[in-house]
Amino acid sequence: MQVHISPSMRSITISTSNGLLDFMKIKVAARHISSRTLFHTMLILAFLLPFIFILTAVVTLEGVNKCSSL
Template sequence: MQLQISPSMRSITISSSNDLMKIKVAPRHISYRTLFHTILILAFLLPFVFIVTALVTLEGVNKCSSIDCLGRRLGPRFLARIDDSERLVRDVYKILNEVSTQDIPDGLKLPASFRQLVSDMKNSHYDAKTFSLVLRAM
């Protein structure tokens, strides 16, 4: 019985007087160099990810999602994030454009003065669309 191991071809051959058995070992798909570089990159990347995650968590519970908070920390243009004031102005313009094309309802109560408008808004909790309709009707 003979046993031949060939590391370069990754095969093992077992032969006896009657039969021959050849076993082929599957090749290694990941080289040690690739594995080393992967571990090296992860060693530098994972602490950064941990620190950013810890800062977002320790900041407390906010009204923003984790990606939104990440955009706030790294700048307003990161991940196509828009400043809150720009978003508010854009939404107000959109609502005013919608209301300018609509007809004013007949049963809409109009306030007599600005003070009455402010008090109606505080008491009735108008939404933006109703407020714009009242402004247009005035």
């Protein structure tokens, strides 16, 4: 299987290598993400991801203490 990605044409071509001419083209929507949006997204993720990690670790460690060992 071969995958060809063309950013200039905004399309992805997937072809199989079994001898058949089986092509599937997927059109990608043209969407421009501004630098301001990208900056705000990264800023929000920088604050939220550590809290999610710490919350997950605390819940996991509390669950280990509740387990009874034989």
